[in-house]
Amino acid sequence: MDATFTAEQEEIRRTLRELLLKRCGPEEVRTAVQSEAGYDSPLWETLAQQLGLPGLAFPEAYGGVGCSVTELALAGEELGRSLAPSPLLATAVLGAPLLLALGSEDQRAALLPRIASGELTAALAVPGASLTTALGLTGDNRGDWAGGGRAGGVQARRTDGGWRLYGQADQVLDGHSAGLLLVAAHTGGFARSRTLLFLVRDSLGRDGSGGSAGVTRVRLTSLDETRSQARIQLRDVEAELLGEEDESSDVAGALASVGDSAAAVLAAEAVGAADRVLERTVEYVKQREQFGRAIGSFQAVKHRLADLYVQVQAARSAAYYAAWATGAGEERVGGLALAQALEALRITSSEAVQLHGGIGFTWEHEAHLYFKRAAGDELLFGPVHRLREHAADAARLFGGGEVAV
Numbered sequence: 001m002d003a004t005f006t007a008e009q010e011e012i013r014r015t016l017r018e019l020l021l022k023r024c025g026p027e028e029v030r031t032a033v034q035s036e037a038g039y040d041s042p043l044w045e046t047l048a049q050q051l052g053l054p055g056l057a058f059p060e061a062y063g064g065v066g067c068s069v070t071e072l073a074l075a076g077e078e079l080g081r082s083l084a085p086s087p088l089l090a091t092a093v094l095g096a097p098l099l100l101a102l103g104s105e106d107q108r109a110a111l112l113p114r115i116a117s118g119e120l121t122a123a124l125a126v127p128g129a130s131l132t133t134a135l136g137l138t139g140d141n142r143g144d145w146a147g148g149g150r151a152g153g154v155q156a157r158r159t160d161g162g163w164r165l166y167g168q169a170d171q172v173l174d175g176h177s178a179g180l181l182l183v184a185a186h187t188g189g190f191a192r193s194r195t196l197l198f199l200v201r202d203s204l205g206r207d208g209s210g211g212s213a214g215v216t217r218v219r220l221t222s223l224d225e226t227r228s229q230a231r232i233q234l235r236d237v238e239a240e241l242l243g244e245e246d247e248s249s250d251v252a253g254a255l256a257s258v259g260d261s262a263a264a265v266l267a268a269e270a271v272g273a274a275d276r277v278l279e280r281t282v283e284y285v286k287q288r289e290q291f292g293r294a295i296g297s298f299q300a301v302k303h304r305l306a307d308l309y310v311q312v313q314a315a316r317s318a319a320y321y322a323a324w325a326t327g328a329g330e331e332r333v334g335g336l337a338l339a340q341a342l343e344a345l346r347i348t349s350s351e352a353v354q355l356h357g358g359i360g361f362t363w364e365h366e367a368h369l370y371f372k373r374a375a376g377d378e379l380l381f382g383p384v385h386r387l388r389e390h391a392a393d394a395a396r397l398f399g400g401g402e403v404a405v
Contacts, residue, residue, distance in 0.1 A: 005074075012071055015051065016078040024082040026366040029226060032085050037177045038219070038228035039085040047086065048118025054092045055116030058100055062108055063116035069261045073268035073323035080272030083369050085226040087121040089269075090174040093262045095122030095182055101254040102197060102243040111180065123178035125169035125232050127153035131380065134184060135259025137335045138386040142252045144186070144193070154234060156185035156198060163198060163241055165234045171380065175230030176219040182242065183234070184255075195251055198239040212237060224376025226369070261326045263334030266381060267319035270341035270374075274312045274348040277370040281305070281352040288357065301355065308348050315344035332394050339387035346374040346384075 005013075023043055024032075032040040047053045055064035057072045065071075072093065079086065096115050099108055099122075114120035124131075130145040132138040145153075154167030165185055175181070181200040188194050200212055214237040220229045243249060282305060285296035295301055315337075322337035349371040353360040360367050378384060392398060 013074050020082040024084045033225040062112035068327040070323045073265050076265040076269040077272035080269035081276040083226045087174045090123045091121045093265050094124045097258045121178045122180040123175045125172045125181050125183045127169050136256030137259050138390050154185040156187040163239045165237045165239045169232045172230045172232050175232050176217045197242040224372045260334040263338040264322035264326045267337040267341035270345040271316045271319045274345040277352045278348050311344045315341040335387045336391045339384045342378050343384050349374045
């Protein structure tokens, strides 16, 4: 592994940081999350059309930039520093890789260039609260999380004209505004039970309303407003199978692979957020005085900040390694990096609230944006102990068998 970044990678980081410093401060973030889309649409157009973020990690043949997960992670780190709300995670980290892995050539040619240009956003709709299981981060994703033939989940049935979907998916990231839904649904009944992915195209009208018949979207009130979530209800909705109906199609494997790379990007994003809130806390303790001295000069405060710095830097190293390893084909590293990064963000944001004193405990202070991101991410993609437990089980550390090397 080469631990140094290329000039191109450093340029991605520098350009994105400068743009976000100008256009995505705490007040801009609060304004963006209150909008109908849940993010700053002009800023998203700039990120897509001028910087090419949505297509950063897929091939140039489909309008992408042709970079790797490492570049996407670096972009995620900068977005995490400012907590910039955007559909990048749902679209480019979860949706586009599944289209690349499982989609037919016609589907890829029709959809990926629109995603790369920022014209089309996507969302992965998974039944219930099973996102981390579906992505293979906290459990085996070859189970019945998509419905299992029982009531609940999302069911798919074949008709003369194609496929129809019926069911509900909760906690769909950017599901209220995405123009394309990738829906995980159960099909085959008990005899040939399996989970497949389906496309619901243009499920939202171009004027922001309407959309495909039978699709109901409800934007949810979430702890972390910078990550918009929605409930998607599907009532006999026309859908298109992603890829070909082939028994050899490994949907679970594709989801697990995407989950590993998504975890690496999320880890980098959490590191960016932790680094920024620590930076702001250090600035504050240099200014706030108590007993005629800046509180940052007290040894106890110095020790706490030093511990936080070590924890953030360790999480950064893990996130960078995970991004590199995922791009190099190494498996099951993203979940451990994500666990370390989420833990670092939770502890750092909690300490930031306390070290800011009375002002830090008010909802209006920006420290709470980071605290909510830490809590929200652990609810969505964790918890930390389950991420570590699954990684340990996969490596057979405590199973009494041969330990994986």
